Amino acid sequence: MSDGAALTDFVERIRDRLMNDLRPVFAGVPEWDLVDFPHHFNCGDHVIWLGCLKIAEEFGIRVCSTTSSHTYRADKLKATGPIVINGGGNLGGLYPHHDDLRLRILTDFRNRPIVQMPQSIELTNADALGKLKRAVALHGDFTLLVRDHRSLVIARREFDCRTELVPDAAFALGNLERRPPREEVVLHARQDDEAAGEQISGHPTVDWNKAGILSLRNLGRSAVSVADKLSSPVLTSAVANRFAQQNLDCAIRTLSRGRFLVTDRLHGHVIATLCGIEHIVVNDRYGKVQALWEAWTKNAPMATFVPTWITAETALAERISRRYVF
Incomplete structure (x- = not known):
């Protein structure tokens, strides 16, 4: 297979x-x-x-x-x-x-x-x-x-x-379709209290917690704020679900940017798995990434777990040296 x-x-x-x-x-x-x-x-x-x-x-x-x-x-x-x-x-x-x-x-x-x-x-x-x-x-x-x-x-x-x-x-959601990669390696790194230690450098680094003021995601959130004030639950749900879909699209686009991905977000790992993106997943400060890995995804093809960003650097070098192409 x-x-x-x-x-x-x-x-x-x-x-x-x-x-x-x-x-x-x-x-x-x-x-x-x-x-x-x-x-x-x-x-x-x-x-x-x-x-x-x-x-x-x-x-x-x-x-x-x-x-x-x-x-x-x-x-x-x-x-x-x-x-x-x-x-x-x-x-x-x-x-x-x-x-x-x-x-x-x-x-x-x-x-x-x-x-x-x-x-x-x-x-x-x-x-x-x-x-x-x-x-x-x-x-x-x-x-x-x-x-x-x-x-x-x-x-x-x-x-x-x-x-x-x-x-x-x-x-x-089952299997999802990734976008074509534009870089060899992308780092998807937390910038909040759940981040675990110093991250590696030398590659493009992204996160998904911010959006430009005129971006579709920001406009989508504004639409949710307006809809929440209205009496119609149907309208509120439709607007909210559209905003959620915008964020899924953003996640796939962000994680697909690199042929190889290194992420310390739990759902960076989950979405990369659903999309078939080869990746290294780094544990977070509280250990929830490792806990999910041990429960469900430790046998996932194309995924490698490492405990820290320091060990991620070594694992990444090994991955790149093999030059897998998917």
Whole structure:
């Protein structure tokens, strides 16, 4: 089997695992409200969002409304099924506004099932953890999905609720098509608090967290801000989902720029895998990249995991010396 065929098969197997794991969670569900829309430029969160939409589509579930952590209103959430919270790496205190949104939903909707899509858990705030534990226990119908074994251990230790280990929701998108490369090597490096140490130099370096003032992505975010103020949930969802697609397009364009990619973003790794981009994935400061790698992608064709940017430099030199062409 060629590397390309092996990768296609690998991605489809993870996607099938995700769908099979989620089928009993959403059995008999006709519709849901999808919350915590990523009203920012982190493409990874948008890919998760689009994965959630693909899951709903595959299961024949109607998405009745969408809302972000900034525009949440309880009166917008009227589906007859569960409230579904977008996945990511924001549970446990690292990003307080996401935990605050979970608390509000758990408090406002004691009479409805709530499903947290796959998360990485990083406990950084004991007070926030205590509040969330109490809210989950009082609610009684909260399902916490996690995307790595470390988070599963934490979830089962800390929360009195149903917990399941499933792949990241972005895998629902299946195989994606990359763009033609324009450089030999591109570094995709975090510039935030999750970055792990000094990065290597000598190659073009990109990230996806910023957009020009007149770019389509910036205009798309502005459109979401306007739509969120309107009463129509259909309009809000359509505008939000278009913005999410713009961010997926940006991610594919960014990661495809190099024939070889080095990334320290979890979804840099996931999207590169979906696109068949040969890459090296570097662990992040908190270890969530390694945790996902060990749970799901350690056998991914075209991917190599390294613990630090220093070791990435050696691995990159070895890759280039082989001169693979895809």
